[in-house]
Amino acid sequence: MRSKGYMVLSGIQLFWLIQIINWSLVFPFIKQVVVISKQDAWISIALGGMAVAVFSYLLARLRLYNPNQSLVQFCQRVLGRWFGRVVVLPYFIAWILICSMMLRYSGEFIHSTLLDRAPEWIIMLIIVILMVFLTSGGIGGIGRFNDIVGPLFFAVIFATFFLNMQNIRWGRLLPVYYDTGWLTIIKGTVPHAPLFAGGSMLLLVLIPFMNNEAKKASAWSLRAVALCSITFVIITVLGISVFGPSMAAKMQDLYFSYSRSVDIMDFIQNIDTFIFSLWIFGITSTLSIYLFVISYETAQWLRIEDWRVVIWIVTPIIFITALISPVATIFDLFFSLWNYVLFPVCGLLIPLILWIASIIQKAHNHQIKNVEE
Amino acid sequence: MRRLCKLWMLILLLLSMMTGCTQNRREPDRLAFDMGEGLDLTDDGKLEVSFQIAIPAGLSGGQDSGGGGTDKSFELTSATGINVSDAMRNMQKKLSRELFPGHREVVVIGQPLAEKGIGHLLDQFVRNPRSELRSKLFVVKDAQAKKILSKKSVFEPYMSIALKRQEDVLSLHYMYFRDFMADTFTEGVHPSAPAIALTADSKPYYYGIAVFNKTNGLKLAGFLDDQESVYTNWMTGRQSSFDYSLNIAGKEHDNISLYFTNLEYRVHTRIVNKQIKVDLYLTGSGTVAENNTNLNPAMRKELRLLENIINSKIQKEVQQLIKKVQQQYHSDIFRFGEALHYQHPRQWHKFKGRWDNYFSELQVSVKVKMKCKTPGQVTAPVELK
Numbered sequence: 001m002r003s004k005g006y007m008v009l010s011g012i013q014l015f016w017l018i019q020i021i022n023w024s025l026v027f028p029f030i031k032q033v034v035v036i037s038k039q040d041a042w043i044s045i046a047l048g049g050m051a052v053a054v055f056s057y058l059l060a061r062l063r064l065y066n067p068n069q070s071l072v073q074f075c076q077r078v079l080g081r082w083f084g085r086v087v088v089l090p091y092f093i094a095w096i097l098i099c100s101m102m103l104r105y106s107g108e109f110i111h112s113t114l115l116d117r118a119p120e121w122i123i124m125l126i127i128v129i130l131m132v133f134l135t136s137g138g139i140g141g142i143g144r145f146n147d148i149v150g151p152l153f154f155a156v157i158f159a160t161f162f163l164n165m166q167n168i169r170w171g172r173l174l175p176v177y178y179d180t181g182w183l184t185i186i187k188g189t190v191p192h193a194p195l196f197a198g199g200s201m202l203l204l205v206l207i208p209f210m211n212n213e214a215k216k217a218s219a220w221s222l223r224a225v226a227l228c229s230i231t232f233v234i235i236t237v238l239g240i241s242v243f244g245p246s247m248a249a250k251m252q253d254l255y256f257s258y259s260r261s262v263d264i265m266d267f268i269q270n271i272d273t274f275i276f277s278l279w280i281f282g283i284t285s286t287l288s289i290y291l292f293v294i295s296y297e298t299a300q301w302l303r304i305e306d307w308r309v310v311i312w313i314v315t316p317i318i319f320i321t322a323l324i325s326p327v328a329t330i331f332d333l334f335f336s337l338w339n340y341v342l343f344p345v346c347g348l349l350i351p352l353i354l355w356i357a358s359i360i361q362k363a364h365n366h367q368i369k370n371v372e373e
Numbered sequence: 374m375r376r377l378c379k380l381w382m383l384i385l386l387l388l389s390m391m392t393g394c395t396q397n398r399r400e401p402d403r404l405a406f407d408m409g410e411g412l413d414l415t416d417d418g419k420l421e422v423s424f425q426i427a428i429p430a431g432l433s434g435g436q437d438s439g440g441g442g443t444d445k446s447f448e449l450t451s452a453t454g455i456n457v458s459d460a461m462r463n464m465q466k467k468l469s470r471e472l473f474p475g476h477r478e479v480v481v482i483g484q485p486l487a488e489k490g491i492g493h494l495l496d497q498f499v500r501n502p503r504s505e506l507r508s509k510l511f512v513v514k515d516a517q518a519k520k521i522l523s524k525k526s527v528f529e530p531y532m533s534i535a536l537k538r539q540e541d542v543l544s545l546h547y548m549y550f551r552d553f554m555a556d557t558f559t560e561g562v563h564p565s566a567p568a569i570a571l572t573a574d575s576k577p578y579y580y581g582i583a584v585f586n587k588t589n590g591l592k593l594a595g596f597l598d599d600q601e602s603v604y605t606n607w608m609t610g611r612q613s614s615f616d617y618s619l620n621i622a623g624k625e626h627d628n629i630s631l632y633f634t635n636l637e638y639r640v641h642t643r644i645v646n647k648q649i650k651v652d653l654y655l656t657g658s659g660t661v662a663e664n665n666t667n668l669n670p671a672m673r674k675e676l677r678l679l680e681n682i683i684n685s686k687i688q689k690e691v692q693q694l695i696k697k698v699q700q701q702y703h704s705d706i707f708r709f710g711e712a713l714h715y716q717h718p719r720q721w722h723k724f725k726g727r728w729d730n731y732f733s734e735l736q737v738s739v740k741v742k743m744k745c746k747t748p749g750q751v752t753a754p755v756e757l758k
Binding site for chain 2: 136172174177178243250257263
């Protein structure tokens with residue numbers, strides 16, 4: 001493993017990294033929860049957040065069995081040379097898909113709200129160039145970038161909480177629970193929690209870069225998920241109390257519409273521009289992280305010495321997938337694929353196999369040691 | 374380092390390409406700022422959309438400086454179409470600048486269109502990404518919307534801003550277009566919007582409230598006048614203060630005016646023997662603004678008397694208002710259905726589908742408790758005996 005200065009990720013950088021991924025990736029899709037669990041969407045999101053917190057903690061603990069090897073090496077060591085390589089493949093599919101879906105979404109969103117006369121592929125191409133540039137700096141570079149963008153992003157999101165107070169009707173959150181019931185509330189977590197957990201899945205790859213801070217990774221990721229869940233819950237509560245559950249369910253992006261409805265004394269308006277620019281920062285960072293993770297692990301998988309070469313193979317794949325995917329209808333398809341196939345396999349099944357195998361191996365090693373003694 | 378240089382070269386190359394092909398130039402002098410939109414029904418049943426377009430030159434000029442190119446501050450342009458976007462496109466043919474709805478202050482709907490129903494026109498206002506979520510909604514009584522928008526305001530450069538400021542002065546909360554939509558989609562509520570009418574010499578004034586019924590196509594059900602809409606706004610938390618004048622003891626010269634603030638309301642619903650009962654509590658505190666009666670508000674006993682007279686009068690008027698809306702309009706604009714939904718969420722499904730029928734037969738008891746806190750700068754009435 002090459003370990004130069006730019007391949008080190010600190011704890012706080014991991015914290016902001018998870019934060020930014022979720023803000024830029026999950027925020028646009030909060031609305032899908034409102035469609036299902038209406039005014040109780042915030043309960044669904046809180047429940048989902050708790051589940052994701054537990055999930056991230058466990059995933060980090062699993063990774064700490066072997067914090068110095070890459071995911072491919074780890075799988076190979078635990079599951080054997082051949083099976084270990086096969087088991088990593090679903091991750092590549094998941095990450096490439098999520099990357100191209102996000103690229104497509106941001107291209108489309110920027111196209112519709114800001115640059116409606118620029119062809120979409122150019123917008124996407126520019127994002128791709130930024131993403132390649134950032135990724136070539138290594139994970140340390142992305143981490144530094146997040147160090148700056150993260151607090152800024154948080155400050156803006158935090159500020160928006162207070163700017164819409166005169167438009168809020170708390171009554172729109174009522175009645176709590178009775179209209180939906182537990183079953184619907186739990187169903188509401190389906191479009192949210194798996195996507196939210198998708199960010200934490202990166203821990204499997206990122207922990208080895210944390211060197212001496214690896215032990216704290218689970219604590220940092222827990223904090224990140226907690227803060228994220230809180231912002232999601234607050235935004236859902238505020239969004240529903242401004243628009244009402246049925247209108248909120250019709251909005252394309254609840255948070256963006258929420259920020260567009262801010263109007264204080266005819267003076268503080270159009271704060272969506274701040275959010276928009278920070279969101280573009282966030283998207284760039286998120287896409288770079290995914291690109292890094294895919295490139296690095298692919299290099300390990302193919303046993304290529306310099307992982308940077310792989311960027312030039314992976315990027316066109318992501319770009320072309322994003323380009324050819326059909327507009328608007330792709331998201332439904334992606335979400336059913338992600339929620340019902342990719343996440344259960346990559347997030348739950350494979351880590352479980354790895355965990356069981358690690359325990360068995362540990363016990364086995366222990367036994368051998370005892371026998372030798 | 375060489376890699377970095379190459380990357381920068383590529384970025385620069387792409388950036389230079391961008392300038393040529395995007396054409397996303399949105400300089401202010403290429404845009405026609407839409408300050409307000411009026412939706413109307415033409416005589417032959419078509420949708421007509423009027424756009425109040427700001428003329429920046431007319432704004433900077435003013436009356437004394439005379440520096441501007443034109444003395445008009447806006448231009449009203451109308452076009453018909455099968456929907457709002459179509460009308461917008463047709464209107465664009467008459468304008469040399471691109472229409473920009475991002476500063477739209479108001480959306481005004483003419484009575485003929487409101488009576489025909491506006492349920493099919495809502496989509497564009499939230500779908501269009503450049504549309505404005507902060508537009509306020511108004512309905513015009515007995516006239517077309519464009520008639521209002523074409524009027525000159527006394528103070529404001531645009532009628533659309535004047536309409537908005539009028540609401541500020543009357544301490545009303547804005548009815549944003551999105552609020553109207555949210556009400557439309559809420560169970561047990563029928564939406565309402567502020568109404569504007571024209572005086573005999575065709576000057577716009579705040580008339581009251583336009584009541585809608587969403588049951589089939591969001592049609593205008595009728596209007597409530599000034600005093601009725603004060604009560605309606607009070608009962609739905611849309612107004613924080615109002616002026617009130619009344620005659621006491623039936624004599625013409627014995628009258629008193631008060632300024633009420635701190636308006637509060639509480640709706641309490643009960644289900645007794647499958648019958649829904651609503652208790653409405655209205656409270657507030659007042660300042661005496663003018664007193665031409667023999668009562669002295671500084672005297673405890675006389676103050677109580679005064680308060681009792683006011684309370685029973687308001688109570689009677691609110692009762693009448695509720696009866697009127699129940700029997701004439703059949704639209705629950707008072708949000709009683711919503712209150713029942715929130716307070717009895719388990720039983721709501723029984724009433725949900727037929728709420729309009731239940732609303733018409735609802736028993737509402739009104740309790741008013743106003744307090745005259747300050748008598749003003751004088752105590753005993755100043756009067757020539």
